[in-house]
Amino acid sequence: MSEIRYNRLEDSYVIIAPERLHRPDYMAWSKEDEKDASCPFCEGNEAMTPSEIYAIRENGSFKDEKGWHTRVVPNLFKAVQIEAPYILKHEGANKIWDGFGAHEIIIDMPKHFKTMSEWSQTTYFYWLKTIQARVTDLKKDIRVTHISVFKNNGASGGASQSHPHTQLIGLPVIPRNIERKYERIHSHYMSSGRILMDDIIEEERVDGRRVVRETDSFIAFCPFASEYPFEVMITSSSINAELDKIEDIKLEELSKLLQELFTMIEMQLGNFDFNISISIAPIRKSFDVPYRFEIRIMPRIYRHGGFELSSGSMINPVEPERCAELLRESCEK
Numbered sequence: 001m002s003e004i005r006y007n008r009l010e011d012s013y014v015i016i017a018p019e020r021l022h023r024p025d026y027m028a029w030s031k032e033d034e035k036d037a038s039c040p041f042c043e044g045n046e047a048m049t050p051s052e053i054y055a056i057r058e059n060g061s062f063k064d065e066k067g068w069h070t071r072v073v074p075n076l077f078k079a080v081q082i083e084a085p086y087i088l089k090h091e092g093a094n095k096i097w098d099g100f101g102a103h104e105i106i107i108d109m110p111k112h113f114k115t116m117s118e119w120s121q122t123t124y125f126y127w128l129k130t131i132q133a134r135v136t137d138l139k140k141d142i143r144v145t146h147i148s149v150f151k152n153n154g155a156s157g158g159a160s161q162s163h164p165h166t167q168l169i170g171l172p173v174i175p176r177n178i179e180r181k182y183e184r185i186h187s188h189y190m191s192s193g194r195i196l197m198d199d200i201i202e203e204e205r206v207d208g209r210r211v212v213r214e215t216d217s218f219i220a221f222c223p224f225a226s227e228y229p230f231e232v233m234i235t236s237s238s239i240n241a242e243l244d245k246i247e248d249i250k251l252e253e254l255s256k257l258l259q260e261l262f263t264m265i266e267m268q269l270g271n272f273d274f275n276i277s278i279s280i281a282p283i284r285k286s287f288d289v290p291y292r293f294e295i296r297i298m299p300r301i302y303r304h305g306g307f308e309l310s311s312g313s314m315i316n317p318v319e320p321e322r323c324a325e326l327l328r329e330s331c332e333k
């Protein structure tokens with residue numbers, strides 16, 4: 001059974017999760033691996049996972065059988081569990097929650113070997129629709145106060161499974177850095193009447209050096225204070241948007257943009273390890289200001305050391321202005 005512990009010195013939360021110890025080691029794939037007989041996420045191996053929570057399926061196919069586009073299952077090596085009692089305990093001055101939460105795996109596609117630059121726009125669309133469906137469903141659970149949506153890709157991205165997958169963790173507490181971000185967005189709106197992300201987008205447009213691509217409704221740029229080389233942030237520019245509420249026609253536009261961005265980054269970095277995070281608007285908080293989602297693509301080219309761990313500040317050896325320039329050039333080729 002895992003626990004969520006509060007760190008009084010750092011004002012942060014730590015998940016102590018013994019189940020994670022038994023995760024398999026990451027196995028690099030080779031280009032030949034269309035399907036892996038031992039992979040629980042490959043189509044045809046549905047019996048190797050817990051029963052599905054959700055799936056986008058072909059008409060006429062059945063639950064936990066072949067014929068799906070995306071499939072969502074509980075994480076076998078979960079950090080938190082929905083079955084855990086939702087109880088706050090005290091141990092002296094220390095606070096402990098009994099590991100309550102949701103930890104789900106979205107299996108992004110049936111095929112084992114596909115980099116995101118090789119995904120079709122339809123694959124992106126199904127992926128985004130699945131994230132929308134799971135976020136919408138988890139928001140109904142009144143015990144969940146924060147939802148993390150993220151993707152680990154490759155050994156340097158912390159993945160233990162090479163089949164394309166995304167994870168979703170719902171927690172009864174709001175992590176410190178997220179809480180602070182909400183506070184900044186909220187106080188900016190209260191003092192200026194403007195959405196912080198709108199101001200950032202406007203500044204990026206005026207400057208222009210870090211903008212990678214813009215469509216009717218979305219903008220992609222390398223953030224001014226990028227923490228990773230070739231980090232790209234995507235957000236909505238013309239619609240007031242939480243990702244789980246975007247209509248299908250806009251999701252199609254976003255799918256096309258993501259497909260283009262991954263192709264551009266791969267042209268610069270080759271097959272690269274990365275993390276993706278997708279921000280979800282605050283759930284039940286005194287937060288009544290418009291929220292714009294962001295998708296962060298974080299290529300993992302360099303490993304972090306003691307400075308990053310101890311300070312929480314990243315060292316990024318490549319200027320974001322240069323990264324954006326290279327990405328724009330690769331799309332012109």
Ligand SMILES: [Zn+2]
Pocket residue numbers: 035036039040041042043111112163
């Ligand atoms: Zn697989």
